[in-house]
Amino acid sequence: MGFGGTEPSASLERLCDGPHDVYADACGPAHASFKKGCQWHLVLDNGSVNYRSLGRTGYQVSEISFGAWAIGGAWGTVDDAESMSALHQAVDSGINFIDTADVYGMGRSERLIAQLKRDRKEEIVVATKAGRRLSPHTVEGYNEANLTAFIEDSLRNLEVDCLDLVQLHCPPTAVYYRPEVFGVLDRLVEAGKLRNYGVSVEKVEEALKAIEFPNVKTVQIIFNCFRLRPSQLFFEQALRKNIGILARVPLASGLLTGKINAESQFEDGDHRKFNRQGERFDQGETFSGVDFETALAAVEELRSLVPSGVSMAQFALRWILMHPAVSCAIPGGKRPSQVKDNCAASELPPLTDSAMAAITKLYDERIRPLVHQRW
Numbered sequence: 001m002g003f004g005g006t007e008p009s010a011s012l013e014r015l016c017d018g019p020h021d022v023y024a025d026a027c028g029p030a031h032a033s034f035k036k037g038c039q040w041h042l043v044l045d046n047g048s049v050n051y052r053s054l055g056r057t058g059y060q061v062s063e064i065s066f067g068a069w070a071i072g073g074a075w076g077t078v079d080d081a082e083s084m085s086a087l088h089q090a091v092d093s094g095i096n097f098i099d100t101a102d103v104y105g106m107g108r109s110e111r112l113i114a115q116l117k118r119d120r121k122e123e124i125v126v127a128t129k130a131g132r133r134l135s136p137h138t139v140e141g142y143n144e145a146n147l148t149a150f151i152e153d154s155l156r157n158l159e160v161d162c163l164d165l166v167q168l169h170c171p172p173t174a175v176y177y178r179p180e181v182f183g184v185l186d187r188l189v190e191a192g193k194l195r196n197y198g199v200s201v202e203k204v205e206e207a208l209k210a211i212e213f214p215n216v217k218t219v220q221i222i223f224n225c226f227r228l229r230p231s232q233l234f235f236e237q238a239l240r241k242n243i244g245i246l247a248r249v250p251l252a253s254g255l256l257t258g259k260i261n262a263e264s265q266f267e268d269g270d271h272r273k274f275n276r277q278g279e280r281f282d283q284g285e286t287f288s289g290v291d292f293e294t295a296l297a298a299v300e301e302l303r304s305l306v307p308s309g310v311s312m313a314q315f316a317l318r319w320i321l322m323h324p325a326v327s328c329a330i331p332g333g334k335r336p337s338q339v340k341d342n343c344a345a346s347e348l349p350p351l352t353d354s355a356m357a358a359i360t361k362l363y364d365e366r367i368r369p370l371v372h373q374r375w
């Protein structure tokens with residue numbers, strides 16, 4: 001499968017050499033009549049996501065990018081063909097930045113992205129992460145030998161000589177007080193193994209500490225309508241230092257799409273079943289750390305603010321994009337339709353002042369007491 005290289009905003013024709021059974025969704029409705037032996041097809045729904053600077057990395061990244069955790073694992077059953085289709089849809093929609101980690105399906109997510117990069121000519125920037133393969137996950141584990149080995153594995157999985165961006169993967173807080181860890185990353189940059197590094201953090205305090213290290217160029221942090229605290233001191237400091245910010249868990253694990261209700265069932269292998277109380281990893285990563293019933297009630301209130309013709313997912317993502325400190329939101333997507341829906345957020349007009357104020361009020365009244373002091 002290969003597509004001719006076109007700009008993300010191209011809307012006319014695109015070279016397409018099939019087979020298309022797996023990628024039918026990515027090829028869009030216009031493709032159907034050309035299905036057999038086609039070389040060209042109309043791209044009716046090519047997205048036009050906007051781009052923002054990723055801090056000092058020099059990359060201009062799609063403000064809606066792609067979170068590749070779910071296609072690796074821990075979200076119930078996933079099908080690689082459908083995941084590839086979702087990835088192709090991402091590129092068709094103009095996404096040029098993908099967030100993954102070595103630990104997502106133990107290389108599965110990284111290998112699918114390598115496959116995508118083989119299939120497509122567009123430039124795709126990949127951010128991966130290292131550290132979570134440590135077992136036990138200790139401060140001492142963040143040493144030169146381990147980090148180098150993790151990086152080598154990611155290079156192999158992603159089939160590249162040099163990684164675009166490596167993020168420490170939510171290390172214990174004490175790691176941010178060990179300059180030697182960042183020294184290891186500096187040496188890996190010097191050795192040509194990675195171009196840039198950053199951190200993925202759980203807490204605002206960790207983010208503030210991390211950006212004291214001069215070569216930390218990006219911070220990935222949970223930021224969504226149910227997690228407002230990063231927008232205060234941290235965003236202010238990050239703007240001052242020109243730090244790239246990846247807003248993760250932007251849909252609160254799907255809650256902010258409005259599709260989850262009290263009857264929703266999750267598979268055993270889905271963290272929305274096995275990690276609700278933080279049994280396996282930080283509780284904040286699952287439903288953004290908000291108690292399920294409280295979150296559902298808040299989602300109902302949020303629903304009344306969503307303009308007609310806009311999905312709640314788009315509305316929640318557009319809210320994130322209202323914050324200029326954010327470089328991109330990285331919604332997870334397992335299916336092309338989800339990716340397409342999410343990308344459309346980039347084309348929406350700004351939210352009104354009254355909608356912004358209503359979301360803050362909702363947060364202050366229902367969510368803040370549960371999460372604000374924790375992360």
Ligand SMILES: NC(=O)c1ccc[n+]([C@@H]2O[C@H](COP(=O)([O-])OP(=O)(O)OC[C@H]3O[C@@H](n4cnc5c(N)ncnc54)[C@H](OP(=O)(O)O)[C@@H]3O)[C@@H](O)[C@H]2O)c1
Pocket residue numbers: 066067068069070075099100129169170200201220248249250251252253254255257259285313330331332333334337338339341342
């Ligand atoms: N520690 C870390 O560094 C860390 C932790 C968490 C996440 N992340 C990164 O952040 C990314 C995003 O966070 P996340 O995946 O946890 O959560 P999320 O983006 O808040 O939610 C993603 C889930 O919501 C559902 N969804 C997405 N778009 C949808 C749409 N338009 N309509 C309906 N449902 C939709 C999908 O699940 P279903 O279809 O199954 O409902 C999807 O897997 C991850 O993929 C990963 O790259 C990093």
